[in-house]
Amino acid sequence: MLPNRPKSEPPAPPEAASVDRGDPAVRAEDDLWVKQAQRGDARAFERLYRRHLGRTYALCLRMMADRHQAEEAVQEVFIRTWEKLHTFRGESSFGTWLHRLTVNHTLMILRKRQRGQRLFAGVEDAALEDQAPPPRHPHHKLDLEWAIAQLPTGARTVFLLHEIEGYQHDEIAALLDIAPGTCKAQLHRARRLLREWLSQ
Amino acid sequence: MNCPCDEDYYEQYLRRLLPADEMHCMMEHADACPACAQRLAAGAKLRESLEALPREIHPERDLWPEIAGKLSRRSAWRQPHGGVNYLRAAAIVLVLVAGGLALYWLQPAAQWSGTGPAAWQAAEMEFAAARTAFLQALDENPELDNATRAVLRENLTVIDGAVAEIIAALEVEPENPDLMRLLLAARHKELDFLKSIVDLPDAG
Numbered sequence: 001m002l003p004n005r006p007k008s009e010p011p012a013p014p015e016a017a018s019v020d021r022g023d024p025a026v027r028a029e030d031d032l033w034v035k036q037a038q039r040g041d042a043r044a045f046e047r048l049y050r051r052h053l054g055r056t057y058a059l060c061l062r063m064m065a066d067r068h069q070a071e072e073a074v075q076e077v078f079i080r081t082w083e084k085l086h087t088f089r090g091e092s093s094f095g096t097w098l099h100r101l102t103v104n105h106t107l108m109i110l111r112k113r114q115r116g117q118r119l120f121a122g123v124e125d126a127a128l129e130d131q132a133p134p135p136r137h138p139h140h141k142l143d144l145e146w147a148i149a150q151l152p153t154g155a156r157t158v159f160l161l162h163e164i165e166g167y168q169h170d171e172i173a174a175l176l177d178i179a180p181g182t183c184k185a186q187l188h189r190a191r192r193l194l195r196e197w198l199s200q
Numbered sequence: 201m202n203c204p205c206d207e208d209y210y211e212q213y214l215r216r217l218l219p220a221d222e223m224h225c226m227m228e229h230a231d232a233c234p235a236c237a238q239r240l241a242a243g244a245k246l247r248e249s250l251e252a253l254p255r256e257i258h259p260e261r262d263l264w265p266e267i268a269g270k271l272s273r274r275s276a277w278r279q280p281h282g283g284v285n286y287l288r289a290a291a292i293v294l295v296l297v298a299g300g301l302a303l304y305w306l307q308p309a310a311q312w313s314g315t316g317p318a319a320w321q322a323a324e325m326e327f328a329a330a331r332t333a334f335l336q337a338l339d340e341n342p343e344l345d346n347a348t349r350a351v352l353r354e355n356l357t358v359i360d361g362a363v364a365e366i367i368a369a370l371e372v373e374p375e376n377p378d379l380m381r382l383l384l385a386a387r388h389k390e391l392d393f394l395k396s397i398v399d400l401p402d403a404g
Contacts, residue, residue: 042271046264053263054256061257071259078267144249163250188207195242198249 026051030094038085045085049078052095056102062160063106065149073109077102103165107175110153147197151190158183159190203229203236214243324367327387334394359390 036044056077061070081098088097148156157176161167173180204210212218213226230237338349366383373379
């Protein structure tokens with residue numbers, strides 16, 4: 001029999017919610033460009049955009065599970081970033097601040113897409129119990145990106161925020177307005193489904 | 201033999217976060233339990249795929265032109281050619297001209313004491329000296345780029361044109377106090393404009 005162990009949550013993955021690259025030179029450059037952009041410098045803002053586009057688009061694409069919607073989301077995020085840039089005080093890195101803005105904005109889009117329904121409707125919960133792998137196009141490689149995109153919206157959101165973006169359960173629960181227990185349950189089920197699909 | 205019922209426990213094993221003795225126990229259990237062995241193998245495959253996911257993905261097309269297009273319709277967006285500074289400078293010119301006219305109507309005639317060509321020419325010399333000093337400071341301001349300086353000088357040219365018309369009128373009517381007052385007001389406003397540009401910490 002395996003020894004009893006207090007239930008505890010594994011620490012967040014190494015790529016945590018902070019998107020600090022840890023490079024002081026990068027952060028210093030970002031800080032300079034932010035100050036210039038705050039004074040209305042379009043070129044400086046474009047530099048910030050190009051540096052942080054890859055990370056931002058990856059998050060939007062995985063959350064939206066749709067290329068066209070992800071492109072729209074990215075545009076909205078950077079427009080919103082410009083509008084709110086005057087509120088950035090430098091307490092965190094610009095990348096971290098942008099990342100939080102991106103998460104909040106994509107969640108807002110997903111809620112609107114659900115047309116007022118909660119991201120975790122009861123029917124979705126039950127549907128996860130026995131979900132066969134979704135049919136796939138013959139040319140689609142059964143890879144993780146594709147599999148994640150097939151998850152129901154709520155489970156996919158929890159999985160992405162926890163496993164890729166490094167949020168803890170209580171943070172995700174607060175963002176999604178659900179109980180931490182529901183968040184854990186959704187993550188476990190998402191993992192189970194992905195394990196099954198990837199094993200096909 | 202009892203399998204772990206905690207999903208997180210499997211994750212901690214896969215991430216090698218369990219204490220050494222528990223790692224060993226789990227390993228031995230997996231050797232004897234096909235269900236757990238299969239579950240751990242699938243979990244390891246998922247974890248491996250997760251770690252291989254790219255942290256950055258770039259869109260297939262450049263989204264910047266659309267973003268810049270939408271932002272350019274906002275007033276604070278400054279294009280590299282100095283678009284916003286042009287707007288600000290133009291607004292200042294308008295205020296300058298309007299202010300000059302307003303001062304002409306608001307200030308009583310008694311405030312201006314001199315009359316005749318000598319008086320307004322003396323005033324012109326005084327203003328010319330002050331203007332030269334400000335323009336030198338404008339050129340030496342490191343915060344301003346060349347494009348912005350060009351726009352500001354262009355707007356000064358517009359102001360000069362308005363003042364030149366007043367002077368032309370004064371040459372026809374050198375004793376006209378209203379024209380003198382208008383000239384004085386315009387020159388004061390011009391110097392205020394130059395001073396505001398020189399004093400701006402982020403005019404670039």
